[in-house]
Amino acid sequence: xxxxxxxxxDPYSMQIxxxxxxxxxxxxxxxxxxxxxxxxxxxxxxxxxxxxxAGALLTIKxxxxxxxxxxxxGLITAVVAAAIGWPILRLTGDYLAICTLGFAEIVKVVFLxxxxxxxxxxxxVPTPDTSLPMPLIVLIVVCLTIIAxxxxxxxxxxxxxxxxxxxxxxxxxxxxxxxxxxxxxxxxSAFMAGTGGCLYAHFLxxxxxxxxxxxxxxxxxSMVVLGGLGSIPGTIFGASILSAAPEFLRFMxxxxxxxxxxxxxxxxxxxxxxxxxxxxFTSFVLRKLGVKPRGVSRSKEVQ
Amino acid sequence: xxxxxxxxxxxxxxxxVAVNGVNxxxxxxxxxxxIGPNGAGKSTIFNxxxxxxxxxDGAISFKGKSIAGRPPHVIASGGIGxxxxxxxxxxxxxxxDNVLIGAHTRGNWNLTGALLQFLPSVRKEEGxxxxxxxxxxxxxxxxxxxxxxxxxLPYGEQRRLEIARALAIEPALILLDEPxxxxxxxxxxxxxxxxxxxxxxxVTVFLxxxxxxxxxxxxxxxxxxxYGSKIAxxxxxxxxxxxxxxxxxxxxGAAH
Amino acid sequence: MFLQQLINGVALGSTYALIxxxxxxxxxxxxxxxxxxxxxFMVGAFVGLLMVGYFxxxxxxAMAIAMIFCMVMGVVIEYIAxxxxxxxxxxxxxISAIGVSIFLSSLAMMVFGANAKGFPSEAFPSHQIxxxxxxxxTLQLLIIGVSxxxxxxxxxxxxxxxxxxxxxxxxxxxxTAALMGINVNFVISFTFALGSALAAAGGVLVGxxxxxxSFNMGLMAGLKAFAAAVLGGIGSIPGAMxxxxxxxVAEVFGVAIGYSSYRDAIAFAILVLVLLFRPTGLLGQKxxxxx
Numbered sequence: 001x002x003x004x005x006x007x008x009x010d011p012y013s014m015q016i017x018x019x020x021x022x023x024x025x026x027x028x029x030x031x032x033x034x035x036x037x038x039x040x041x042x043x044x045x046x047x048x049x050x051x052x053x054a055g056a057l058l059t060i061k062x063x064x065x066x067x068x069x070x071x072x073x074g075l076i077t078a079v080v081a082a083a084i085g086w087p088i089l090r091l092t093g094d095y096l097a098i099c100t101l102g103f104a105e106i107v108k109v110v111f112l113x114x115x116x117x118x119x120x121x122x123x124x125v126p127t128p129d130t131s132l133p134m135p136l137i138v139l140i141v142v143c144l145t146i147i148a149x150x151x152x153x154x155x156x157x158x159x160x161x162x163x164x165x166x167x168x169x170x171x172x173x174x175x176x177x178x179x180x181x182x183x184x185x186x187x188x189s190a191f192m193a194g195t196g197g198c199l200y201a202h203f204l205x206x207x208x209x210x211x212x213x214x215x216x217x218x219x220x221x222s223m224v225v226l227g228g229l230g231s232i233p234g235t236i237f238g239a240s241i242l243s244a245a246p247e248f249l250r251f252m253x254x255x256x257x258x259x260x261x262x263x264x265x266x267x268x269x270x271x272x273x274x275x276x277x278x279x280x281f282t283s284f285v286l287r288k289l290g291v292k293p294r295g296v297s298r299s300k301e302v303q
Numbered sequence: 304x305x306x307x308x309x310x311x312x313x314x315x316x317x318x319x320v321a322v323n324g325v326n327x328x329x330x331x332x333x334x335x336x337x338i339g340p341n342g343a344g345k346s347t348i349f350n351x352x353x354x355x356x357x358x359x360d361g362a363i364s365f366k367g368k369s370i371a372g373r374p375p376h377v378i379a380s381g382g383i384g385x386x387x388x389x390x391x392x393x394x395x396x397x398x399x400d401n402v403l404i405g406a407h408t409r410g411n412w413n414l415t416g417a418l419l420q421f422l423p424s425v426r427k428e429e430g431x432x433x434x435x436x437x438x439x440x441x442x443x444x445x446x447x448x449x450x451x452x453x454x455x456l457p458y459g460e461q462r463r464l465e466i467a468r469a470l471a472i473e474p475a476l477i478l479l480d481e482p483x484x485x486x487x488x489x490x491x492x493x494x495x496x497x498x499x500x501x502x503x504x505x506v507t508v509f510l511x512x513x514x515x516x517x518x519x520x521x522x523x524x525x526x527x528x529x530y531g532s533k534i535a536x537x538x539x540x541x542x543x544x545x546x547x548x549x550x551x552x553x554x555x556g557a558a559h
Numbered sequence: 560m561f562l563q564q565l566i567n568g569v570a571l572g573s574t575y576a577l578i579x580x581x582x583x584x585x586x587x588x589x590x591x592x593x594x595x596x597x598x599x600f601m602v603g604a605f606v607g608l609l610m611v612g613y614f615x616x617x618x619x620x621a622m623a624i625a626m627i628f629c630m631v632m633g634v635v636i637e638y639i640a641x642x643x644x645x646x647x648x649x650x651x652x653x654i655s656a657i658g659v660s661i662f663l664s665s666l667a668m669m670v671f672g673a674n675a676k677g678f679p680s681e682a683f684p685s686h687q688i689x690x691x692x693x694x695x696x697t698l699q700l701l702i703i704g705v706s707x708x709x710x711x712x713x714x715x716x717x718x719x720x721x722x723x724x725x726x727x728x729x730x731x732x733x734x735t736a737a738l739m740g741i742n743v744n745f746v747i748s749f750t751f752a753l754g755s756a757l758a759a760a761g762g763v764l765v766g767x768x769x770x771x772x773s774f775n776m777g778l779m780a781g782l783k784a785f786a787a788a789v790l791g792g793i794g795s796i797p798g799a800m801x802x803x804x805x806x807x808v809a810e811v812f813g814v815a816i817g818y819s820s821y822r823d824a825i826a827f828a829i830l831v832l833v834l835l836f837r838p839t840g841l842l843g844q845k846x847x848x849x850x
Contacts, residue, residue: 151417155412170393173385174405256665268647
């Protein structure tokens with residue numbers, strides 16, 4: 001059934017849809033560390049590249065089943081991120097941002113000099129042998145990423161991250177181990193970037209370290225900022241628009257980065273919460289409906 | 304044995320000695336107030352106890368164990384809750400979420416719990432935390448505002464929300480930094496009852512406050528700080544009659 | 560050999576120092592990493608190139624015009640992209656700064672094209688001087704000399720003039736300075752103007768030194784200069800000068816002993832190490848967190 005549905009979409013549209021899907025995975029990943037935890041990462045493209053190269057090499061050298069490959073790429077990236085994050089996440093906001101950028105450049109330079117990643121020539125990635133068609137796999141990973149993001153946001157773990165974002169001193173005074181949560185959030189974020197990178201590598205069939213530079217990181221950041229830092233629907237929206245835009249606006253492709261730059265400034269000055277940010281939909285609806293949490297009836301006992 | 308004990312605690316910022324060799328004991332179950340003129344070092348003492356600043360010299364022990372120099376989150380988990388002089392709520396989050404964050408140390412499920420939140424044991428814990436949060440909110444009469452944004456509350460209610468958030472740690476000791484600041488007399492009266500209730504629930508209260516009437520009516524014991532040193536310590540009526548205290552507040556000659 | 564590399568390093572390092580000063584001054588006053596600063600440096604290089612190559616002006620005159628142009632640009636950028644965000648979170652201001660940076664570099668690519676441009680060879684007829692076994696070009700001497708002169712001028716402005724005093728006061732305590740009747744907005748604009756002028760001078764010098772000006776030269780140079788500012792201690796003017804020189808020398812020696820393909824990584828490795836082991840930098844002051 002899926003096969004028929006997929007076949008009815010022409011290849012060009014399919015390519016755009018898959019790009020959107022990968023964009024959503026990457027943006028949701030960045031949203032965890034930047035939107036939810038409030039730590040600006042300017043080097044997320046590096047994590048994407050770690051996942052892409054790990055996935056490509058796993059396919060080329062070991063030929064593990066693709067589904068396991070996706071998972072492993074994510075895990076490898078998460079481990080790399082935790083190793084990098086452990087020392088640098090002690091830094092505050094701006095310093096951290098610059099440090100992530102610095103690390104991203106170092107990762108790129110290392111890949112450009114490694115024999116195994118074929119240096120500056122890049123790697124050609126064979127199409128994986130899977131029972132499900134590639135677009136469907138991307139769709140499944142997108143759904144899982146959305147569910148995981150929503151789960152994280154509404155949990156004890158997610159509340160701790162939001163507390164760190166809003167006020168570190170208050171958060172640690174509530175018993176939250178800031179360093180540990182930052183590293184964990186960084187690793188989760190990188191895991192998503194790694195899976196996104198792995199899918200990207202296998203869908204495109206060719207990867208080069210230079211594809212994962214600073215501008216790619218800005219691509220991801222623009223998606224999250226456009227939709228609204230910390231908002232899952234916003235991030236999905238932003239990623240969809242900006243992943244599809246280059247295709248529909250081919251005639252102005254050379255202005256793309258110009259528009260992104262202006263967009264970042266404009267959003268910060270006029271709509272810092274993004275097009276859809278600033279609203280916590282669940283509690284907004286609950287408040288409008290006048291729903292009270294369980295046990296409120298006991299509240300009057302004080303007087 | 305005292306619940307909290309400061310032993311010759313000192314902190315210097317550069318050349319300034321903000322807290323100078325303070326000895327202080329907080330007994331279990333009491334309401335102790337720390338008073339003193341502006342800049343006497345009262346909030347700094349709170350920041351020393353909660354680990355925001357490590358002391359330059361001296362010891363701090365809680366439940367008989369040294370906590371000086373431990374990171375804030377460890378001290379908080381050990382059972383010390385606090386509020387802040389300049390309110391530090393998570394303003395863009397709901398009242399309920401603020402208190403749930405306070406209940407952080409009462410839960411165990413982490414990232415795995417977040418991803419597997421459909422498991423019965425995770426749901427059970429989440430339900431327990433929610434119940435605790437509502438309970439703490441009702442202690443300060445804010446449960447009916449659970450889904451409001453914290454920043455939308457009036458000032459007095461924000462101060463009470465900070466108390467609820469600190470209570471959610473289920474602390475043995477709660478530090479209240481000027482809880483009555485900016486409240487009108489009626490709100491102060493309500494707050495007074497709430498703080499007494501908190502103590503009656505078995506939480507030791509240590510507060511910094513400027514409002515003398517509030518302090519005199521509430522505290523079992525009062526310590527007075529001036530220029531970083533403790534100048535008096537005793538029951539309210541003793542402290543009120545202490546010449547050194549009157550001098551610190553009103554200047555030389557006023558005691559006569 | 561050693562002397563040769565040292566001179567090369569100092570020449571490169573003094574241009575880093577010129578750019579690093581802008582980062583450090585702005586950070587000292589409004590605690591913002593002016594991410595667009597590297598792009599101002601790039602624009603300065605292009606304006607200088609335009610003046611020399613198209614209008615056939617003398618190199619020094621071209622540099623002066625580039626400095627004035629970038630002063631105006633720096634002030635305008637602050638007014639549009641940073642001033643409205645002064646009360647917002649630092650994350651917002653930083654993202655806005657990144658936006659400006661992306662905007663300027665893509666604008667430069669559209670106007671000047673993607674290929675690097677060179678200064679005409681008659682811009683500064685350079686010749687070699689032999690000292691011992693080292694070859695030193697007059698160009699390197701020019702760079703070191705001009706940089707030193709500009710830094711002395713900056714030191715004079717900051718230490719001896721009224722506006723310099725206002726700058727120091729504002730960086731010490733923004734709110735108190737405002738209460739004392741200092742026009743903080745003017746001080747901030749002035750700081751951006753000063754920093755941008757130095758970056759523009761650095762841009763022209765680097766353009767002549769490497770004989771290459773391109774739209775994407777700002778990012779890497781800006782990041783390295785930022786690393787230099789952090790190394791010296793962010794907020795400290797002598798620190799930025801020292802950090803720039805050290806970084807330039809480190810990079811040249813790193814390349815000389817055979818790590819040329821890791822050239823750009825050297826600065827970042829230093830940056831990360833400094834941040835981890837001495838976050839206040841070599842000459843910076845300890846910052847007490849406020850509760």
